[in-house]
Amino acid sequence: MIDTTKLGPAERAANWRRLGTEQYDVLVVGGGVTGTGVALDAATRGLRVALVEARDFAAGTSSRSSKLFHGGLRYLEQLRFGLVRESLRERDLMLTRLAPHLVRPVPLLLPLRHRVWERPYLTAGMTLYDNMAGLSRVLPRHRQLTRSAALRACPSLRPQALVGAIRFFDAQVDDARHTMTVARTAAGHGATVLTSAEVVQFRQVGGRVVGARVRDVETGAHVDVSATVVVNCAGVWTDELHQLAGARGEYRIRASKGVHLVVPRDRIHSDTGLVLRTERSLLFVLPWGAHWIVGTTDTPWTLGKAHPAATEADISYLLGHVNEVLATPLTRDDIEGVYVGLRPLIDAGAADTTRLSREHAVTRARPGLFSVAGGKLTTYRVMAAETVAAAAADLDRAVPPSVTDRIPLLGAQGVAALHNQVDLLAARHALPTWTVRHLLGRYGSLIGEVLACAADDASLLQPVPGAERYLRAEFRYAATHEGALHLDDLLARRSRISIEEAHRGTEAAPVVADVVADVLGWDAGRRADEVAAYTARVEAERRAHAQADDPTAEAVRVAAPDSRTTTVVA
Helix, strand or coil, X not given: CCCCCCECHHHHHHHHHHHCCCEEEEEEECCCHHHHHHHHHHHHCCCCEEEECCCCCCCXXXXXXXXXXXXXXXXXXXXXXXXXXXXXXXXXXHHHHHCCCCEEEEEEEEEECCCCCHHHHHHHHHHHHHHHCCCCCCCCCCEEEEHHHHHHHCCCECHHHXXXXXXXXXXXXXXXXXXXXXXXXXXXXXXXXXXXEEEEXXXXXXXXXXXXXXXXXXXXXXXXXXXXXXXXXXXXXXXXXXXXXXXXXXXXXXXXEEEEEEEEHHHCCCCCEEEEECCCCEEEEEEECCEXXXXXXXXXXXXXXXXXXXXXXXXXXXXXXXXXXXXXXCCHHHCCEEEEEEEEXXXXXXXXXXXXXXXXXXXXXXXXXXXXXXXXXXXXXXXXXXHHHHHHHHCCCCCCCCCHHHCCCCCCCCHHHHHCCHHHHHHHHCCCHHHHHHHHHHHHHHHHHXXXXXXXXXXXXXXXXXXXXXXXXXXXXXXXXXXXXXXXXXXXXXXXXXXXXXXXXXXXXXXHHHHHHHHHCCCHHHHHHHHHHHHHHHHHHHHHCCCCCHHHHHHHHXXXXXXXXXXXXX
């Protein structure tokens, strides 16, 4: 039986051939969470679907978020009750049915700083938040904490920084792994899925878009893809694709830069994450394995979109705000990783990006071409369903309703039983129990498939030097099954070594390159080039972080070679 979820080099070659020979109902452009969600929704409605992504799954915004499936607490203050209700429903679906192996509860502490008005004001909002989750809520209701109770939960808080707190729960996810899993799930339902496949031209007949010309970024080859409908899911590159199609969109996209810092877990002693209210928005301190994620910023970005860079000012802003509440301040020496994402916000004319809507819009840019933009990670499935429903108007046959609220993602089936068998799995594979739990949290019921390669090579069960939480088998699997083509894919998205280790992956790069070289057809020269390119990327990012402003930081960052050279959007 053919494993259609497998996205290795052989499957990529076969999918490239399919692109030029099949007539598709829907061609999806963009492999972020929205694009992969659209591909899954369309495929599970019985449509013939192809998805092309110029770089890698989640290469842009979808790997650089705060990594929360949250209910939209901040939207209560904006009176967007529909968005909150929708977000809560999607969060709970992910936790219970669709992705329980990838999405998990995260406790959060909201410190109170004002004695009289703040607690009743925020309690009213939290009570509404709890009630909007409905009677079938998955996570516990919020709790009121005194200052002493809050300090017991988070001893690193400065006592003078709070008068009490509210504790509540939301959900957390590895955004890049989730997006890639959505893509593989779509492939399992029949979608043709390719990365390093760039749309360079839209094919049009009589003013109607009927497909696209696609360039293989790896080889330079081109293929013409025929599709009844094309869906633009390019995120911050939405406007560029409109221009490529000669379409005037109903809106424009404004990019907002969100910077996050990653620091070691022992720098903040706490049993819970933190939510801090700033003058602009909310600042999160989120547990992330052996680390904390601190973020985020929200500032306009008008430069290149592929590699946005953090500046010294961004880092100072985050450290300054989090240190207002910490007894022992964080310093630059504590920072292990920095990552930057661009939010694709729909331009509604507001001067401040914090005031732009986080809701999404689906439009028909021209006959045969639909676009979806805006929105947020939590509601990707709803965005996808609405997009396919809108695009159905241009298809030549009836389209069934969406069923993705009942389609578990790959690896979800049976994961609860496997969590009860951790000791047995550990003994079977001669692995520590903590390693098995790590694998279940990344692959769910695919754990056996991941470890299967070690049957012929026991060394693949060894950890990666410099990133011991990861096994070599995970990178082998990323190349054979998960569509990874470059070292950057492996260290920045299939794993998160690029932000989790102080060396940012440079110590692990040579070993990881060795593990995947034969799968990806790398000779000694190509292997050395991949390691050198990755090292140059890390060094460029470090230099960028010392720059004073966005233009200077970006110039430093883009000086490093790119593992993929695209021609239309950069």
